[in-house]
Amino acid sequence: MNLIAVNVSTLRLGQPLPFALRNEQGVLLAHKGYVINDREEISYWTSRGMTLCVDVDAADNHRAYVGKLYEMVRSDTPLGDIADMQLAAADLDKGDAREVSAIPDWTALQIRANGLLRDPQNEQFLPRLDKLYTELNQLVEQHPDATLCALMHLSATEMQMYSATHAMLVYVVCSLAAREVLNWPADLDATLGKAALTMNIAMTAMQDELTLQNQALTAKQIEMVEQHAQRAFSMLVAMGVDNENWLLAVRHHHDRSPGPLGGKTVALRLARLIQRADTFIARLSPRAGRLSMPPNAAMQACYFDEKKHVDEAGAALIKAVGVYSPGVYVRLANGEIAVVIRRSANTTAPRVAVIINREGMPTGEMIVRETNTAIHKIIAHVPHRDVKVQVQLERLLALI
Template identity: 55%
Template structure:
């Protein structure tokens, strides 16, 4: 391990750290992607450890960023002496790298990354792929949560390709938003939750993709694999180097149906319940060869009550985080227009929408944005993706999901 000191002034509060933080003895303090919530938290760590370090061998990105920073100084015609004396922290370099990266996510590429990660049996490359994927999803969910939900719900609702990958990403993002925005879970617990959600079905990934296109009901052998995929997932994750007990327990128990409040459960069991409810939503949302999909609103309402027909705390948190009518879903308005939900609103039932079919049943040339909190445009019903028969311009709709200064959230 090649440790070098970090200038703590360059560590950004409230955003995922680009490289793992270590102490002088090589003990991990915070993994790559961890979010330091406040300056007070950072000051406390610094007071305890005196100095923080990063392993420059952790990422090839560090070297490329260093070279890029030097090239930038040459282009800016900096003095040769200034260039020679330059010292850049890893966090400054990662900030430079962030500026050069496109803020527009490539969702099909992320889908392929997830697909490959779930099938990777090599411990070193598996963990690296998972960390990279989680960092990207975390960044997109923070910078544009509405756009992230829109893309993943649209993918989940419209295609069977790479079903297991899309399903895992959607469940992970939903759990992340609920944990962070509603339940206010610590960043470390949120990170474990998201990784458990991404890998919840690793014990049946190939079977899950096969079942999505299979017209027949699962046979006896397939049913056996489904029943035991939690335990198999535990074994596979441990073989791949996962040691986080919360993550592992959540994967084992994510299909256990245990009604009751979240507050009385252990951290791992809270995670398992969150994943179980989000998993249920995503499964109802997705079409399969053997059945049609439900509308997002119908799927969301199904997770609101538990097995005893009581309000489910995990389901309620997910609904509050994503809305009953989530971005990426379609709705019918009181004006008899069909609209795509583009942003969550000031409460769970009043999102911002863009009309795609007018009241005469014709596609709109220009996307008309409506505020569903107004009586004339209130939502009267959810609409399934299969019932929207017009060609949708996804790029134009995704552009409308970007945050603005006037956005409101509950």
Template identity: 45%
Template sequence: MKLVELNLSTISFGQPIPFALRGVGGSLLANKGFVIRSADDLRVLLARGQTLYVDTDESGESYRAFLAQLQSLLLSDKPLNKITSMTMQSAAAAVEVPQDMGPPAWREWQLGLTQLLRNPDNSDFASRFEDLFSALNNYLLKNPDGALLALMQMSAEETRYYSATHAMLVSVICMTVARETLRWPENRILPLGRAALSMNMGMARLQDDLAQQSTPLTPQQAQEVDQHSDASVSILRAMGITDPLWLDAVKTHHHRAPGKLAEKTLGQQMARLIQRADIFGARIAPRANREPMSVTSAMQASYYDETKSMDEAGAALVKALGIYPPGAWVKLASEEVGVVIRRGASASAPRVAVLLNRSGMPTGEPIPRDTAQPAWKIVSPVAHKEVRVRLPLEKLLAL
């Protein structure tokens, strides 16, 4: 039995469900074809099962078909009100999901945020966005290394939904740096995270296209990129967003303004941190026309400002994430290759799960290594594309 948590708000009321629903421990809650007629019915199921799961060993084909249908609807760019809600939290569900039930459904989140950024609807944008952001922030508070690991891996693996994956990664990085290194209060961290998640709304569709485009930008595309910050602010205002810090950070997140953070306004401080995280995230992601940078090179690009001096926000990013953040592939002194799964006591000594032995052969099962030990010291980064063994994201997160 392999249980995968179901995003509650992908459930359509009044329609037969295409797979069986199970609760915590795999208990059967509803057979395939069962009709959930209302939010009250959903609450009853949640009260019985705490969380809803699909057993992919049992219903793998129907579940994959369900996800494929959602994906095809997304790619058709139909308005949000024509597509089943895919937010991370269900407004209909009054039962709190336990905090130890494992990782969220990242791939579904990716699809849902893509649709939200591409086709915002002012009738429900604010509530959908806040549901999504709150879920992301709650998971980050519980498991920051898991959030970084998931989003780093997703950024490195595919480009179709670059805008959403990048936005989540930058938001997670910014809030992590603000909490752990800059020690900002929550009333500054939350608008920072929201701004990072929405900074590129003005060119979300173009971002996804450019990630797969091998030719140079056309003049029209270049103009759209140049104007996207103002366009994002205009869209957010039209969606009913009025928070001045949020809007100011989005408006100025591409301004090149080196200097001390204390000399900037609060919105400009947020924008500078977003800009440094934006640079890092963009450089580790593949493109059709270029290979991604190594993690260390991307860190270096974030660390130095436009005058080649140390950037305060960039230095805070490196301090918080470490030289090798979760999700980075590395080679050890033992000649083994693994992926960073957790930050360590120092920036250069994280915890690693080895997946290739010194002969370059798969280990079968991940082998934990503490790189603070000389025998397992990290000697170099490894490009994601050079690693021929893959673990499903769920297995990596379980480590």
């Protein structure tokens, strides 16, 4: 790691960082793509004596660093000035300023989302929600398969922060269905995203507890579950949210309202898509007291509505995400066990990475396979808890 100081005055507010920001010891302070909205965040670090740095040995930064050194030498810059060189944000901002790293710090993002949604009374809740939505929106636009894979992996491995992960995942699958299948206008995405992220703010902590609970729900818990949509609506109104579609989508996100989306108001279309995604993702996620539902069974529950007819919103979700979403584990016809890493045009034949060979031994290096052939066809879902190999998320995402 080769750390070079960054000129903090060049850090642009409201724009994704074009590099990972570290302190002088190399500790990560903010991942690439993180949005700094005000100077107070920078002051928080600098007032504690930290020097904000960038690792110029990282592949994304090395060429820009060498280029700046070359420019300084060519312009006869004194050697002392070269030795004391600081990088400006623009030096490392190559190409599209909104590009987000394909492998963000997902654990940090999960922790931040969990802290946000557990503290809706915080006066900074709405600005922090805007920031979370913006990051997720960029990730799902630029790296949809990696985003699905990361969130599915986290939902299966970290149940103590289930509610926040679930909310992020519901937004991601809804956003993909809205843009790739339903062709909803792009300017509706922010309302959809913020509704999905805030649908459970009245019961975030309890939802995490229920994920770890083996016993049946108590009468008090049942009451809280039944009232949480209305309570979340009221909390958002009290915060000053005046977007009617956002508010009503939250209020009605548990309504059972089958029928074509075209016959519904915008708010109820959003609510229906969120309701279908909420149900689908919940079935795919494990609990302390039960295994995750096989994807084909979860798909069927989402695909058909309360009247056993094809549900337009549910069908759009399945078409967008696939029968086997990135991040789920599957068994292939040749006996190998793999994790899905990328969707394909054929929703039943995604790309996978093999982690256990046909003899039942870990592969070491993951082997990428296409599943559109007979020998590598997916024949079954494998519950996460049955996979004894520990898969590192960073290595997995690097294959996508």
